[in-house]
Amino acid sequence: MLLLGIDVGTSSVKVSVVDPVTQTAIVSAQYPEEENPILSPQPGWAEQAPDMWWLEVQQAIRLCNRSGKYNPADISAIGIAYQMHGLVLVNKRQEVLRDSIIWCDSRAVEIGDKAFNAIGEKKCLDNLLNSPGNFTAAKLGWVKENEPEVYEQIDKVMLPGDFISMRLTAEITTSFSALSEGIFFDFSGNRLSDDILNYFGFDRSFFPTIKPVFSNHGELLPEVAQKLGLKAGIPVAYKSGDQPNNALSLNIFDPGEVAATAGTSGVIYGVSDKLAYDPQSRVNTFAHVNYTEEQRRLGVLLCINGVGKLYSWAKTLFSPVSYGEMNDRAAESPIGCYGLRILPFGNGVERMLCNKPVAAHIHNLDFNIHGKDHILRAIHEGIACSFRYGLDIMRENGMNPSVIRAGRANLFLSDLFTEIFVNTTGVPVELYKNDGSVGAALGAGIGAKVFGSPREAFSKMERIKIVEPKGDQYESIYRDWKLLLEKQLGQEVKG
Numbered sequence: 001m002l003l004l005g006i007d008v009g010t011s012s013v014k015v016s017v018v019d020p021v022t023q024t025a026i027v028s029a030q031y032p033e034e035e036n037p038i039l040s041p042q043p044g045w046a047e048q049a050p051d052m053w054w055l056e057v058q059q060a061i062r063l064c065n066r067s068g069k070y071n072p073a074d075i076s077a078i079g080i081a082y083q084m085h086g087l088v089l090v091n092k093r094q095e096v097l098r099d100s101i102i103w104c105d106s107r108a109v110e111i112g113d114k115a116f117n118a119i120g121e122k123k124c125l126d127n128l129l130n131s132p133g134n135f136t137a138a139k140l141g142w143v144k145e146n147e148p149e150v151y152e153q154i155d156k157v158m159l160p161g162d163f164i165s166m167r168l169t170a171e172i173t174t175s176f177s178a179l180s181e182g183i184f185f186d187f188s189g190n191r192l193s194d195d196i197l198n199y200f201g202f203d204r205s206f207f208p209t210i211k212p213v214f215s216n217h218g219e220l221l222p223e224v225a226q227k228l229g230l231k232a233g234i235p236v237a238y239k240s241g242d243q244p245n246n247a248l249s250l251n252i253f254d255p256g257e258v259a260a261t262a263g264t265s266g267v268i269y270g271v272s273d274k275l276a277y278d279p280q281s282r283v284n285t286f287a288h289v290n291y292t293e294e295q296r297r298l299g300v301l302l303c304i305n306g307v308g309k310l311y312s313w314a315k316t317l318f319s320p321v322s323y324g325e326m327n328d329r330a331a332e333s334p335i336g337c338y339g340l341r342i343l344p345f346g347n348g349v350e351r352m353l354c355n356k357p358v359a360a361h362i363h364n365l366d367f368n369i370h371g372k373d374h375i376l377r378a379i380h381e382g383i384a385c386s387f388r389y390g391l392d393i394m395r396e397n398g399m400n401p402s403v404i405r406a407g408r409a410n411l412f413l414s415d416l417f418t419e420i421f422v423n424t425t426g427v428p429v430e431l432y433k434n435d436g437s438v439g440a441a442l443g444a445g446i447g448a449k450v451f452g453s454p455r456e457a458f459s460k461m462e463r464i465k466i467v468e469p470k471g472d473q474y475e476s477i478y479r480d481w482k483l484l485l486e487k488q489l490g491q492e493v494k495g
Helices: 050-066 109-119 121-128 136-146 160-169 176-181 194-200 222-228 242-249 308-317 323-331 372-396 415-425 436-447 475-494
Strands: 002-008 013-019 024-031 075-082 088-090 156-158 236-241 258-262 266-272 284-287 298-304 341-343 361-363 404-407 429-432 463-467
Touching: 002 050, 002 160, 002 436, 013 050, 013 436, 024 050, 024 436, 050 160, 050 222, 075 160, 075 242, 075 436, 088 160, 109 121, 109 136, 109 194, 121 194, 136 194, 156 160, 160 222, 160 236, 176 236, 176 284, 236 242, 236 436, 242 258, 242 266, 242 298, 242 436, 258 372, 258 415, 266 372, 298 372, 308 323, 308 372, 323 372, 323 415, 341 372, 341 475, 361 475, 372 415, 372 475, 415 429, 415 463
Parallel strands: 002 075, 075 236, 258 404, 404 429
Antiparallel strands: 002 013, 013 024, 088 156, 258 266, 266 298, 284 298, 341 361, 429 463
């Protein structure tokens, strides 16, 4: 018996085949090797084609199969993780109606703000735990307002993982967790939000059948199974957004446990048992993977759009260069980079900055002093400062982690970045061998009842190392960085 995990990221799709006995991957594959493009027809817009994701899922599964390291017929369940907040629309023939408006798209901010004011701030925060802001509900509102010919053809509204599940099974389902990340979920009644549906005039029939995250979301179609070399009828037994899934893959289920990731975006994600919210919706509360009506488990999410995206931008700018070489060059620069400071906010509006279009900024650049090494280290420090800024908001809202777990991946592959992150935030980081597609596979094992409990699915997880803070040498850098950000925010307010 084996488990298949699919992670539909912004940059690529990754697939892993996992042995539930060892809880490790037999083989993993990524497709494509280069990063996927983000379509931006207008400034602030960000789209991707859902059928591109589906083609890449198939290619990644075939790459795994070609390894010859397992018998594809032994795969017994499928799990899916996906980039959060994307809007996917299909008609009654399950045909995609338009490119997906993805997580870092900024076009719907004003629409979400109007909904927040019209429904009432207190009502939204008490029931939705968030402002509609720039989330999926507001994006659907934008389509209704600006593309009525598309809106009129809608049969179902989905998130990216729901779409991949539909392509595998022809069934369309959702969950409390998925509805909450789209701001369609009323926590006070554990149901679709009447306030959102009534304000926007959304048809209730748009929304799929609601099922638990860990459950049967459909069975693999015979024609799809044949194309992919898999066994027909195996269930999609788990679907989750990438950040709840990252927390799951780090064995984070209970209040007080906190995860971080530094991929295309940067995230700190902590679990709570309180229906709490940030009054300004700078950090956001969603239903965690193990949320139920009886046992409420909420994920409090800080998201910074311009983290790995900034680093990949620098890689392109300084090409040809590898990420490892960039890290080595950054380490050559002294702490503080002789005053060079970078605000890493160039990938859409930032929720933690109240959806202001701050953009990225380089401050104090001196042509006679600063070179590539300084810029690369200032990127590390600027990203770490943005994490600290967001973590302080989480602390204001009662989330005070004593330790943060992270996968040894993306920017946390860099010892330099990890050291800067730990010393800027003041919180130790435990590093684990962690992978979203492996987590999705183990989630499928939970949903298919291969494991007796969620904890059992991660019973063999071992910590690689822990990195402890070593002084406050970054405190003055952070204070300087924060003053520059506040000045920039003031200019945006005036503008």
